[in-house]
Amino acid sequence: MEANNSQVHQRIATIAAHLNPSNNSPTEGPLGLERGICRAKGGSAGFKVAILGAAGGIGQPLAMLMKMNPLVSVLHLYDVVNTPGVTADISHMDTGAVVRGFLGQQQLEGALTGMDLVIIPAGVPRKPGMTRDDLFNINAGIVKTLCEGIAKCCPKAIVNLISNPVNSTVPIAAEVFKKAGTFDPKRLLGVTMLDVVRANTFVAEVLGLDPREVDVPVVGGHAGVTILPLLSQVKPPCSFTQKEIDYLTDRIQNGGTEVVEAKAGAGSATLSMAYAAVKFADACLRGLRGDAGIVECSYVASHVTELPFFASKVRLGRTGVEEIHALGPLNEYERVGLEKAKKELAASIQKGVSFVNK
Numbered sequence: 425m426e427a428n429n430s431q432v433h434q435r436i437a438t439i440a441a442h443l444n445p446s447n448n449s450p451t452e453g454p455l456g457l458e459r460g461i462c463r464a465k466g467g468s469a470g471f472k473v474a475i476l477g478a479a480g481g482i483g484q485p486l487a488m489l490m491k492m493n494p495l496v497s498v499l500h501l502y503d504v505v506n507t508p509g510v511t512a513d514i515s516h517m518d519t520g521a522v523v524r525g526f527l528g529q530q531q532l533e534g535a536l537t538g539m540d541l542v543i544i545p546a547g548v549p550r551k552p553g554m555t556r557d558d559l560f561n562i563n564a565g566i567v568k569t570l571c572e573g574i575a576k577c578c579p580k581a582i583v584n585l586i587s588n589p590v591n592s593t594v595p596i597a598a599e600v601f602k603k604a605g606t607f608d609p610k611r612l613l614g615v616t617m618l619d620v621v622r623a624n625t626f627v628a629e630v631l632g633l634d635p636r637e638v639d640v641p642v643v644g645g646h647a648g649v650t651i652l653p654l655l656s657q658v659k660p661p662c663s664f665t666q667k668e669i670d671y672l673t674d675r676i677q678n679g680g681t682e683v684v685e686a687k688a689g690a691g692s693a694t695l696s697m698a699y700a701a702v703k704f705a706d707a708c709l710r711g712l713r714g715d716a717g718i719v720e721c722s723y724v725a726s727h728v729t730e731l732p733f734f735a736s737k738v739r740l741g742r743t744g745v746e747e748i749h750a751l752g753p754l755n756e757y758e759r760v761g762l763e764k765a766k767k768e769l770a771a772s773i774q775k776g777v778s779f780v781n782k
């Protein structure tokens with residue numbers, strides 16, 4: 425039966441009120457708007473996930489892909505701009521997750537409360553000629569503020585940190601959580617999955633294999649020489665010429681720069697990053713659900729080297745990072761690479777720690 429005029433006007437007024445950025449309540453899609461007249465409640469089973477920076481180049485495709493994930497029952501999209509539009513758009517997808525939008529600092533608390541997983545792609549991306557560390561001055565403050573919100577509103581959530589420079593932003597997040605008394609090293613994960621995704625792709629190209637059959641461990645961190653592919657541990661077992669090793673190591677370490685240069689000022693990797701972020705978030709959610717044997721590379725608080733943070737294979741479970749794998753046997757080429765990586769990582773970690781404790 426069609427709605428009468430006054431019902432239609434009421435619907436429009438309610439939608440307008442909720443999509444208005446000056447409104448303090450979340451910018452919900454129609455399902456949330458009309459709780460009074462809709463039978464669907466949403467969010468009964470599955471996990472609650474928030475994306476901070478959801479209107480950005482990574483955030484939008486990431487939001488779309490998370491809306492398609494059957495493990496997600498509630499999806500909160502937070503940004504300082506444009507969430508009403510992104511939320512309205514994504515909320516029309518006929519998948520299970522209920523989507524709600526949150527706009528601006530005053531709605532951060534609503535975005536975070538009750539979340540099981542928080543994914544953070546907020547912050548500025550590189551332009552040609554910049555290093556990831558050149559983003560520190562802007563992104564460090566953004567990550568600090570968002571993590572203060574997490575410590576307050578959902579201290580038990582798993583955090584997937586994407587914002588660069590990851591080598592420093594993860595230590596920043598850890599310091600914020602320590603200050604708040606909520607730090608749990610098992611729940612803070614720097615996302616280095618794109619390095620693994622690239623490594624699998626480039627190695628598969630060289631070997632003439634399907635990338636889905638290839639598994640390349642990438643350890644260290646997420647910038648230049650700190651990205652250390654362990655080509656001696658590739659699965660399925662294989663061997664490379666020295667020329668292939670030099671080519672692959674260089675291409676994997678500089679994959680981000682390859683995209684930044686190709687985009688010529690229009691940002692850095694967004695689509696492959698959203699894919700990698702969803703692959704990683706899905707692994708975290710399957711771990712939370714209790715699935716066994718989930719192992720991915722991530723940059724975490726770690727004891728595999730003398731550094732306080734390091735990326736390596738970790739096993740994900742109900743409490744987050746349940747086991748950190750040792751690096752395994754390295755060849756001479758990888759041992760030299762490891763020393764270089766550790767030197768740069770040590771400085772990036774210290775920079776992050778000092779930022780919070782200055």
Ligand SMILES: NC(=O)C1=CN([C@@H]2O[C@H](COP(=O)(O)OP(=O)(O)OC[C@H]3O[C@@H](n4cnc5c(N)ncnc54)[C@H](O)[C@@H]3O)[C@@H](O)[C@H]2O)C=CC1
Pocket residue numbers: 476477478479480481482483502503504505545546547548549550559563566569570585586587588589590615616617618619646691692693694697
């Ligand atoms: N870990 C990794 O492998 C990768 C990391 N990145 C990093 O991800 C970050 C985001 O990249 P893009 O999405 O391309 O950038 P973008 O500029 O397209 O989007 C960033 C979004 O963050 C939002 N934002 C800014 N300040 C915020 C705040 N205080 N709270 C919430 N949202 C805020 C912006 O409004 C924007 O919508 C960059 O730092 C980039 O370097 C990018 C690719 C790979």
Ligand SMILES: O=C([O-])CC(=O)C(=O)O
Pocket residue numbers: 549550556588618679680681683684692693
């Ligand atoms: O290169 C960048 O600035 C973005 C990034 O981290 C990547 O694509 O790996």
